[in-house]
Amino acid sequence: DHPLVSAARTAQLSDPPVSREYLNEDGSGELGVAARIAALGWTVIVEQPTREAYANAAALQRQLVVAILVVLLGMISLGYFFGRGFITPILALQRATSDVAAGQLDARVDIRTGDEFSDLGDSFNTMADRLIQLQEDVKRQERHAMFGRIAAGLVHDLAHPIQNIGNSARLLMRDDEDPESRETFRRTIDRELATLKRFLDDLRNIVKPQPIERFAMDVNGSVAEMVESMRTEGERTGVSIEPRYGEGPLVIEGDRFALGRVYRNLITNAIQATAPGGRVAITTARAGNRVEIRVSDTGTGIPPERLSAIFDDFMTTKRRGLGLGLAISKRIVEQLDGTIEVESQVGQGTAFTLRFPARDDLSAQQAAS
Known part of the structure; x- marks a missing residue:
């Protein structure tokens, strides 16, 4: 049916x-x-x-789906349009802020929405301009302070040797001085002229560092030479210089003349910081794949607030001088792939440690030659 x-x-x-x-x-x-x-x-x-x-119902359903899609697309387009106008200024400000934080103080934003975002962009640009001005002010103040330190250092470092040279020259011109005294005055002139030459060399090395030449060198031998040359200075000031050398040939690749300047500067600083009766110890040792040279003293020590800037140009812990020696020493050590560290306690002393890559592939004969 x-x-x-x-x-x-x-x-x-x-x-x-x-x-x-x-x-x-x-x-x-x-x-x-x-x-x-x-x-x-x-x-x-x-x-x-x-x-x-159901033809009419199906057609109506299709029309309804199409209408819903059109409405949704319209809403998405409007949302994108208005949202883009809202988000774009924020993204621009974010990028510019990141640039300024990275040190690009010339970063600017161009927001012309005519609303609060535009005001915020103008405020950001004004802030960036102010930061540049503040930076210039700080640089200008630092330059003035640096020039002041240079001038004071020049006065101290040049006045004493020039005065000694002048006094010795005047005494040499006197006919009543005995030959021994005249020889003493000549030695004084030579010593002070050497001091002036080292001073000018330091200034030249800050402006134009001297090239470093690499050769195999025995650390024990180079340090021993410098210790012997500094003994007279230690005896004159009543400071004992005590070397302790590590076993075996400690060979590195270095510049004997440049490292000699580093040794001399560290030992001279240690002697000047140590009162009569104190001691300066110079030790060499092998530490793993590195060779260490340590210069320590029983002197006054360095205050913690000055320790972090001890290797900066024109930084000194002494009453007079430009403070170029340690800055030059650090530069030389780093050019030879080494490191330099400092430890200090006020009232107990200071220790500088140099570390260089050991070169076991270079023979002791090469280092001695």
Whole structure:
């Protein structure tokens, strides 16, 4: 039987028409409606393919989907437009802030939204201009302070040797001086002229560092030479110089003349910082794949607040002088792939430690030659 016929027969006369969806004999979908006519005893069936029956509803559904997509795209476009106008100034400010933090004080923002972001951008640019001005002010003050230190150092470092040279020259011109005294005055002039030459060499090395030449060298031998040359100075000031050399040849690749300047500067500083009766110790040793040279004293020590800047140009812990020696020494050591460190305690003394790569591939004969 037709599916609607059986459904219509079981329905009561007062029931509304019966509707069903079903497949017909050829397998296509059908929508049918059956109604009983009591007066005639008939059942009337009306059928229509489901594709035709729901055509308007399907079209309406498609139109609704399209309308929803259009509305969504419109909302996304509006959100992007307004959001971009809101986010772009923030991103510009973020980039400029990062540039300024990295030291690029010329970074600026160009925000012309006419709202609070525009005011914020103008404030940022004003702040950056002010930072540049402050930086220039600080540099100007630092230059003035540095020039002041240089001038004071020049006065102290040059006045004493020039005065000694002048006094000795005047005494040499006197005919009543005995030969021994005249020889003493000549030695004084030579010593002070050498002091002036070292001073001028230090200034020249700050402006134009001298080239470093690398050769195999025995650390024990080079340090021993400098210790012997400094003994007279130690005896004159009442300071004991005590060397202790490590076992075996301690060979590095270095510049004997340049490292000699480093040794002399460290030992001279140690002697000047140590009171009569104190001692300066110079030790050499092998530490792993490094060679260490340590210069320590029992002197006054260096205050902690000055220790971090001890290797800066024009920094000195002495009452007079430009403070070039340690800056030059650090530069020489680093040019030879070494390091220099300082430890100090006020009232107990100071120790400088040099470390250089050991060169076991270079023979002791090469180092001695």
